[in-house]
Amino acid sequence: MSTRRNFLKKTGLAGAALATSSSVFGASIISKKENSNHLLNETDTILGHGDYRYKLTKNWAQMSSTRIPLLNCHEMVMDSKGRLIMIGDHPQNNILIFDKSGKLLDFWGTAYQGGHGLTLHDEGGEDMLYIADSGWALGRNNKMVKHNGRVAKTTVDGKVIFDIGHPQTIGVYEPGEDFCPTETAIGPNGDIYVADGYGQSRIIQYDSNGRYIRHWGGSDNPDPNYKLMSAHGVAIDYREPGNPMVVCTSRSEQCFKYFTLDGKYIKTVNMPNMQVCRAVFDDDNLYAGVCWSQPKVGKTNWKDHTGFVTIMEGDKVVSNPGGTEPVYKDGTLQKSYQIGEKPILHGHDVCIDEDKNIYVCQWNANHSAPYKLTRI
Numbered sequence: 001m002s003t004r005r006n007f008l009k010k011t012g013l014a015g016a017a018l019a020t021s022s023s024v025f026g027a028s029i030i031s032k033k034e035n036s037n038h039l040l041n042e043t044d045t046i047l048g049h050g051d052y053r054y055k056l057t058k059n060w061a062q063m064s065s066t067r068i069p070l071l072n073c074h075e076m077v078m079d080s081k082g083r084l085i086m087i088g089d090h091p092q093n094n095i096l097i098f099d100k101s102g103k104l105l106d107f108w109g110t111a112y113q114g115g116h117g118l119t120l121h122d123e124g125g126e127d128m129l130y131i132a133d134s135g136w137a138l139g140r141n142n143k144m145v146k147h148n149g150r151v152a153k154t155t156v157d158g159k160v161i162f163d164i165g166h167p168q169t170i171g172v173y174e175p176g177e178d179f180c181p182t183e184t185a186i187g188p189n190g191d192i193y194v195a196d197g198y199g200q201s202r203i204i205q206y207d208s209n210g211r212y213i214r215h216w217g218g219s220d221n222p223d224p225n226y227k228l229m230s231a232h233g234v235a236i237d238y239r240e241p242g243n244p245m246v247v248c249t250s251r252s253e254q255c256f257k258y259f260t261l262d263g264k265y266i267k268t269v270n271m272p273n274m275q276v277c278r279a280v281f282d283d284d285n286l287y288a289g290v291c292w293s294q295p296k297v298g299k300t301n302w303k304d305h306t307g308f309v310t311i312m313e314g315d316k317v318v319s320n321p322g323g324t325e326p327v328y329k330d331g332t333l334q335k336s337y338q339i340g341e342k343p344i345l346h347g348h349d350v351c352i353d354e355d356k357n358i359y360v361c362q363w364n365a366n367h368s369a370p371y372k373l374t375r376i
Helices: 002-011
Strands: 046-049 052-057 073-078 084-090 093-098 104-108 115-123 126-133 136-138 144-146 150-155 160-164 183-186 192-195 202-206 212-217 234-237 245-250 255-259 265-270 280-282 285-292 308-313 316-319 347-352 358-362 371-375
Touching (some): 052 316, 084 115, 084 136, 115 183, 126 183, 126 192, 183 234, 192 234, 192 245, 280 347
Antiparallel strands (some): 052 371, 073 358, 136 144, 192 202, 202 212, 234 245, 285 308, 285 347, 358 371
């Protein structure tokens, strides 16, 4: 990997501007800029509401997009050294590592061309990464091609510990059922929860060695409590002492669904008009990217830039950076909308540092690197 980095540094390999192409599953080549109404003044743009207000910095990442090209910036985590590790899906680089000033420290990986989900887990004092490759990868003629995906456990510098492949190989999926994982979460005993978000919308539970335990969910599930439509994210909620819960994103249903560690349904938290991605927990808060919303008047499609970020205290939305202020009527959350300036195009994931700043990764955002929202 270091040889590859040196080669790229010497040759200055550039990512030519890629033709516009998109996928309904969200693993898209980033589209060409058609207007600039989302470009706000970086020095005085304040987003958010109440106690959760932020200054937007779009040029936080200090990197050359020609030497280190980007397609989609899918997710980001912070390791024990305070480094910010991002996964994307450009064929020349899958993992980018920044410090908190935005300086690019390292980059590696070409094997995860459907790079989508990234989870960090402390295992005996060593940081481990769990990479979800959705299978959507750039093919010939700059078109995205759907393959079946996989999950890889690696060190932070890319050494592969093991892979979890297609559940068909162990008799869990039927032949012809796609496996396109978008996210992982690690339970308190090391169990691995995989969200097959672009495949069957199931949550598959494995032990810490990658051995199958059970699965639940599915877009065809007749029970509305267990039905998951675009099971895009999965996370573990440790906010209630002694009662960790599995939080699954049902993105097309605009909600989070909570389950016990063994897959028993607990509750649904509705997020009207917000097609949310994975839940990210920090202290008592839940943060999430909103990939799509609909306008108050008219209708848009999944190609349009309609996203923002949402922040919750417990199960209550308290701020929508890049969106309208959350409103409750008789205890029920009303629809939230992207603000007209479009400061955030598609909120795909967020990472929170110790100062409560937010780093925003975006899908389909004009090749942009992550943004920083500095809390004020």
